[in-house]
Amino acid sequence: xxxxxxxxxxxxxxxxxxxxxxxxxxxxxxxxxxxxxxxxxxxxxxxxxxxxxxxxxxxxxxxxxxxxxxxxxxxxxxxxxxxxxxxxxxxxxxxxxxxxxxxxxxxxxxxxxxxxxxxxxxxxxxxxxxxxxxxxxxxx
Numbered sequence: 507x508x509x510x511x512x513x514x515x516x517x518x519x520x521x522x523x524x525x526x527x528x529x530x531x532x533x534x535x536x537x538x539x540x541x542x543x544x545x546x547x548x549x550x551x552x553x554x555x556x557x558x559x560x561x562x563x564x565x566x567x568x569x570x571x572x573x574x575x576x577x578x579x580x581x582x583x584x585x586x587x588x589x590x591x592x593x594x595x596x597x598x599x600x601x602x603x604x605x606x607x608x609x610x611x612x613x614x615x616x617x618x619x620x621x622x623x624x625x626x627x628x629x630x631x632x633x634x635x636x637x638x639x640x641x642x643x644x645x646x
Contacts, residue, residue: 507539508582509555511569511590518569518590525556526583528576537583546576548585550629552637568593570637572630589630593641596634605631 509526511519526537529551553569574587608631612624 507537507541507580510582510584511553512584512586513590514588518592519555521557523555523557523583524559524561525554527552527554528583528585529553529571530576537578540580541578541583543580544576544578546578548574548576548587550633552633552640553585553590566640568637568640570596570630570633591634591637593637596638596641598635598638598642601631601634601638605635 507523509519509521509523510517524538528535528537528546529549530546531549532546534551535546548571550573551571553571555567555569557565557567570589570591570593571585571587572589574585577584577586605628608624608627612621612628615621615624
């Protein structure tokens, strides 16, 4: 099946894949070729991609997403998100520092708007660190 991962900046991935795990409001869903059509809301989390049926877990690809919309048909999965970062593009040390700043921002928030923005940043950097950890674990 075809996977299209599309961000505000353009197409991040457009390839044939065998399996995709997507974080949605109802929980993680696994999508395989021939899946029933559906539309769902993606939440901030990790997209896991297996390109071929026989690929071992060490060959999985990981993407940190900010949330968005998922459209599944029997032959195509289209995921529209604001941001998506491949595990190889995430620098773990930078994400740890950014998470610490976001937590500090959350703790010092003076109003609901600042608090909501801080929570978004905490979620974003937590997901990025999770993907960086999965990538590191895969390489070992």
